[in-house]
Amino acid sequence: MAKKLKGEQFYLSANDLISGDVVYLAKNKWSRNFNDAIKIKRIDIERYEKIAVEDENKCLIVGPIFIELTEEGKIRRLRDKIRKNGLTININQ
Amino acid sequence: MYKYSEKDKKILKKRTSEFKYQVERRLNGDLTEDEFKPLRLMNGLYLQLHAYMLRVAIPYGELSYLQLKKLAEISKKFDRGYGHFTTRQNIQFNWPKLTDVPKILEELASVEMHAIQTSGNCIRNISCDHLAGINNEEVEDPRPWCEIIRQWSTFHPEFSFLPRKFKIAVTASKKDRAAIEVHDIGLRLVKKNSRIGFEVYVGGGQGRSPFIAKKIKDFLDKKDLLNYLEAILSVYNELGRRDNIYKARIKILVNELGEEKIRSMIEDKYKNFVDKKLELSENKVKEIYNFFKLPIKHSKNSIIPKVDNVEFKQWVKQNVINHKIKGYSVVMVSLKPLGKPPGDMNAIQMNKLSQLSHDYSFGEIRVTHEQNILLPHVENKRIYDLWLKLKKIGLSTPNIGLISDIICCPGMDYCALATARSIPISQKISHSFNNYSQQKNIGDLKIKISGCINACGHHHVGNIGILGLDKNGEESYQITLGGSATENASIGEIVGPSFPESELMGALNTILKTYKKNRISEDEDFLKVFNRIGINEFKKDLYDNPQ
Ligand code: HEM
Ligand code: SF4
Numbered sequence: 211m212a213k214k215l216k217g218e219q220f221y222l223s224a225n226d227l228i229s230g231d232v233v234y235l236a237k238n239k240w241s242r243n244f245n246d247a248i249k250i251k252r253i254d255i256e257r258y259e260k261i262a263v264e265d266e267n268k269c270l271i272v273g274p275i276f277i278e279l280t281e282e283g284k285i286r287r288l289r290d291k292i293r294k295n296g297l298t299i300n301i302n303q
Numbered sequence: 304m305y306k307y308s309e310k311d312k313k314i315l316k317k318r319t320s321e322f323k324y325q326v327e328r329r330l331n332g333d334l335t336e337d338e339f340k341p342l343r344l345m346n347g348l349y350l351q352l353h354a355y356m357l358r359v360a361i362p363y364g365e366l367s368y369l370q371l372k373k374l375a376e377i378s379k380k381f382d383r384g385y386g387h388f389t390t391r392q393n394i395q396f397n398w399p400k401l402t403d404v405p406k407i408l409e410e411l412a413s414v415e416m417h418a419i420q421t422s423g424n425c426i427r428n429i430s431c432d433h434l435a436g437i438n439n440e441e442v443e444d445p446r447p448w449c450e451i452i453r454q455w456s457t458f459h460p461e462f463s464f465l466p467r468k469f470k471i472a473v474t475a476s477k478k479d480r481a482a483i484e485v486h487d488i489g490l491r492l493v494k495k496n497s498r499i500g501f502e503v504y505v506g507g508g509q510g511r512s513p514f515i516a517k518k519i520k521d522f523l524d525k526k527d528l529l530n531y532l533e534a535i536l537s538v539y540n541e542l543g544r545r546d547n548i549y550k551a552r553i554k555i556l557v558n559e560l561g562e563e564k565i566r567s568m569i570e571d572k573y574k575n576f577v578d579k580k581l582e583l584s585e586n587k588v589k590e591i592y593n594f595f596k597l598p599i600k601h602s603k604n605s606i607i608p609k610v611d612n613v614e615f616k617q618w619v620k621q622n623v624i625n626h627k628i629k630g631y632s633v634v635m636v637s638l639k640p641l642g643k644p645p646g647d648m649n650a651i652q653m654n655k656l657s658q659l660s661h662d663y664s665f666g667e668i669r670v671t672h673e674q675n676i677l678l679p680h681v682e683n684k685r686i687y688d689l690w691l692k693l694k695k696i697g698l699s700t701p702n703i704g705l706i707s708d709i710i711c712c713p714g715m716d717y718c719a720l721a722t723a724r725s726i727p728i729s730q731k732i733s734h735s736f737n738n739y740s741q742q743k744n745i746g747d748l749k750i751k752i753s754g755c756i757n758a759c760g761h762h763h764v765g766n767i768g769i770l771g772l773d774k775n776g777e778e779s780y781q782i783t784l785g786g787s788a789t790e791n792a793s794i795g796e797i798v799g800p801s802f803p804e805s806e807l808m809g810a811l812n813t814i815l816k817t818y819k820k821n822r823i824s825e826d827e828d829f830l831k832v833f834n835r836i837g838i839n840e841f842k843k844d845l846y847d848n849p850q
Contacts, residue, residue, distance in 0.1 A: 228330070229400045230354035269332050273350050287776065289715055292724075293352050297716045299644060299726045301385060 211259050211274065217286060219279045221247045222258050223293070224271035232293055233271060235261070240271055244294050249283065250276070304365055304667065305450050305594045307415045314458070315412045318419065322346045323405035330402070345425075347418025348404055352719045357396045357404060358421040359411060361670050363431035363449035363473070364392040368657040368666040373414040375653035381407050385649040388638060390672050390710055390761055391470065392430045393421055397717060419457060424465045426456035426536070432474040432481045433671040436595060437679050439627045441475035442494045447591040448528065449473050451583065455529050462536050466543030467551035469536070470508075472672075477790060482672055484516045484792035485509055485764055487553045488535060493522065500524050505535060505565065506557025509758035513794045514554040517562045519569060525588070527573075529581035534572035538565070598665035598680060603630030605683040615690055617739050618701040623686065630683055634664070636676040636693065637700040637708060641733050644726045645711040646674035655696045663689050673710055675703065705742040706750060707733040710761050714754025714771060715778075721754035723771025723778040723804075728752055731808055745815060747828040751786070764788035766830045767814065768795045769807070778804045784814070784841055785833045796838050799846050810845060817844045 222235035226242075233240040234247035235258070241247070250258050255276070262274035277293075278286040285291050292298060307315070322342070329339040343349075347358040359374070366374075374394060378386050381403045382396040389395060399407060411417055420428050429449045436444035452471060456462065462469070472481040475492035483489025489504035501523040507516030523531050535553075542560075544550045557565050607619060622635040636656065639645050648656075656676065660668045663685055664678035671677065681689060693699040702708045709732060712718070714725030729752055736742050751765030755772075762768030768783035779801040786795030802810045817840055822832045833841075 225350060225354065228402050230350070230398070232353055266336050267332070269330055272336055288724075288773075288778065289352065289719075289721065292715055296353070298724060299716055299730065300642065301383075301644065301647065 211262065211276065215252075215255070215276055215278055217278045217280065218252050219283065220250045220252075220255070221277040221279065221285075222250055222262060222274060223247075223277050223290075224262065224266070224274040227266075227269055227272050230272075234277075240265070249279065304367055305362075305591075311415075312412075315415075315417055315419075318346075318417070319405065319408045319412050322408060326401060326405055341423070343404075344422045345419070346404070346408065347421035348399075348401075349422065350719070351397065351713075351717050352715070352721075353717065354398045355401060355404070356717070357399045357407060357418060358389070358393050359396070359416060359418050360421050360428040361392045361394060361416075362453055363429055363435070363446055364433050364670045364672075365446070366668040366670065367414070368660040368668065370414045370416055371653050371657040371660065371668055373410060373416070375650040375657065377407055377410055378653065379650040385647055386653070387644070387713065388646040388648065388670050388674050388676070390674060390712075390759065391428060392670050392672060393428055394670075395713075397713075422468075423463075424467050424469075425463045426452075426459065426465075426469045426471060429453050429456070430470070430472045430481055430486075430672055432476060432479075433669045433677060434480060434624070434633065435475065436597065437626050437628075437633055438476065439625070440477060442492050442499055443475055444592075444595055445473045445475040445490075445492055446595045447588065448490070448492070448525075450591050450594070451528065451588070452532065455532070455581070462540060465536070465540055466545045467548070467553075469539070469553070471532075479788070479790040479792070480671075482761070482764065482788035482792070483507075484790075485513070485761075485788055486516065488532065489516050490528075492525075495522050498522075498524075501528060501531075503531065503535075505569075506554045507792070508552050508554040509761060509763050510552070511549060511756045511758075512555065512558075513758065513763040514558060515792045515794065516554075517557060517565075519562065519566045526583045526585075529583060530576040531569075531573055533581060534569050534576055537572050538568050542568075597628065598667065599626075599628045599631060602628050603682065605630035607632065607683045608687040610687050614694075614699075614701070615687060618690060618699055619686070621701040621705070621739075622699075622703045626680060628680075632681050632683055632686060634678040634681045634686065634689065634693075635671075635703045636678065636698050637702050638675050638698075639702055639708050639729075639733065640697055640700045641707075641737055642730055644713075644716075645709050645729050648676070652696050652698060655692075656698065659689060659692055673708065675708070701739055702742060704747050704749075706736045706745050706748045707742060708749075709733065710749070710751040710765070712753050712760035714752070714760075718754060720757060721771065722756075722773040723754050723780065725752040725754040725760055725769075725771055728769060728771070728780065728804075728807065732811065735808060744825070745819075745829070746825065747830075749787075761788060762786070763794050764792065765795060766833070767811070770801075772801055774801065774803075780804065780807045782810060782814070784838055785830065787830060798838060798841055813844050814841055817841050 753760035783795030
């Protein structure tokens with residue numbers, strides 16, 4: 211999970227096991243609210259990786275991933291921005 | 304249409320309740336995600352960028368009005384009110400909850416549908432020419448053969464864990480509308496010396512290493528079809544690479560061994576099977592054929608109304624095709640309306656189209672590999688009426704085969720594997736070439752867009768292919784020219800360095816200018832011009848003297 215990550219700080223994200231909704235690791239819980247997400251330093255990654263695996267096994271989440279942040283603490287990759295903000299297109303509803 | 308046998312119903316019921324139980328076990332922790340993942344994938348349930356995604360099979364592209372109605376209902380009840388029709392005659396729901404999936408599968412089973420063979424390393428949903436059984440040039444209806452292959456392949460004990468996924472497409476026409484040469488196996492029914500049999504193509508595919516299939520048999524007796532497929536799959540199952548996912552498809556094996564060698568290995572295996580194992584009796588074939596009888600009883604002297612309405616005339620010209628029975632037409636329903644994601648349809652449209660199919664087309668509907676829909680049997684005199692109704696629900700875009708009839712994968716808006724977005728590019732193109740006469744002036748042109756090298760959007764075989772890449776965190780688009788998925792299939796050539804998103808439309812316009820200034824007449828379409836003048840003219844205009 212943590213292989214080849216760029217940068218020094220991250221969020222931990224996943225999908226809620228039941229609903230599939232995007233969630234972020236907040237203080238002691240997984241939250242749908244991005245503003246609750248806690249920043250994780252590189253040196254703490256292994257510890258959080260363990261939490262992710264445990265929570266996947268505890269049937270809380272699925273597909274945990276670290277979200278790379280820039281030096282300014284902003285989401286680095288477009289895919290993670292889209293994941294946070296939703297579709298960039300007008301869907302056919 | 305095929306109707307499920309008692310056996311089919313039983314299998315499906317068993318499978319549905321099995322998955323319900325597996326979901327329960329995942330939710331109470333009896334199964335870890337590692338254990339559950341292959342099980343959910345076997346039932347078409349993926350995890351994408353934002354949510355789960357359920358892929359439902361539409362075997363060989365055939366839907367009844369009741370099935371489409373059910374899809375509408377499912378999309379409303381369990382999803383966000385729309386579905387996405389894919390390039391392999393499936394439909395995807397992008398937002399289901401895990402706990403709802405067993406219910407969705409039960410609902411699907413109630414109309415003889417499922418999500419089996421839509422994922423995993425098995426023989427996938429069999430795809431077919433969307434004009435099967437209703438066009439004049441084919442030697443016979445290929446759909447029964449798709450169903451025969453479907454029955455053989457579903458839960459095949461040996462071929463459920465192949466080295467990689469395996470895709471089969473079937474046609475019975477010279478003109479290839481099913482992209483058979485970019486499938487693992489492509490089959491074409493042909494007539495030789497007044498006998499009908501199959502031409503067999505093996506080893507086509509797209510993805511990161513695209514290949515056009517090799518024709519490994521000129522004529523295979525129909526009764527031996529399953530024996531021969533069994534021989535091909537056995538060779539692949541034994542020798543296909545399981546150590547490297549990028550080299551696991553049969554196309555790599557065919558390419559590494561060479562055409563002669565793979566042919567002789569398959570023939571050797573086949574010798575053991577021929578006339579024995581899976582020979583099809585005439586009765587069995589007849590029994591399947593009976594399911595596919597045309598609902599039209601007689602030809603009619605019915606003509607398309609001559610209405611003084613420019614829009615209607617354009618639509619008839621572009622979207623209405625002759626049916627093989629006089630007095631009827633095939634009505635293509637474009638799922639590429641202006642500004643909408645290619646292949647998407649909302650629940651209201653599905654519901655209304657289901658009703659229109661019931662009222663105008665004997666309750667039958669087909670989906671095409673180009674992400675459009677069609678009503679297969681519409682009586683000519685009713686076509687204006689139908690058009691008015693299609694127009695009301697936003698399904699009367701007259702663009703079949705034109706520049707805005709784009710194949711496009713979900714790209715980074717949905718897909719966790721994407722390196723760039725693809726739907727916004729297709730929308731830009733459709734906005735830019737919205738005008739019918741402008742599109743007509745460009746002529747037949749197939750643009751195909753993928754959001755990564757996996758090539759789900761068929762970019763390798765687009766006349767103009769667009770591949771989204773990630774260049775140091777920026778979306779960038781590589782253009783290929785001259786690809787084709789027809790009977791003269793070809794892989795497009797990369798025109799040069801990729802373009803940032805902001806320059807892509809400019810590049811596309813330059814390519815079209817080069818095409819237009821080089822065409823001899825307005826009838827010479829893009830691909831013909833490309834094949835005549837080659838890629839260098841395009842390169843020069845794009846990179847040497849950019850305008
Ligand atoms: C969850 C979303 C999807 C995932 C994860 C996915 C994954 C992949 C991968 C990994 C390949 C490359 C296979 C290979 O080279 O061996 C592939 C190929 C392909 N996919 Fe998808 N895909 C997705 C959605 C779609 C959609 C929406 C379509 C249709 C619009 C589609 C149609 C195809 C086709 C036609 C190919 C190329 C044919 C071939 O297998 O060679 N896929 N897909
Ligand atoms: S081509 Fe890539 S981005 Fe597009 S659907 Fe396939 S895997 Fe996703």
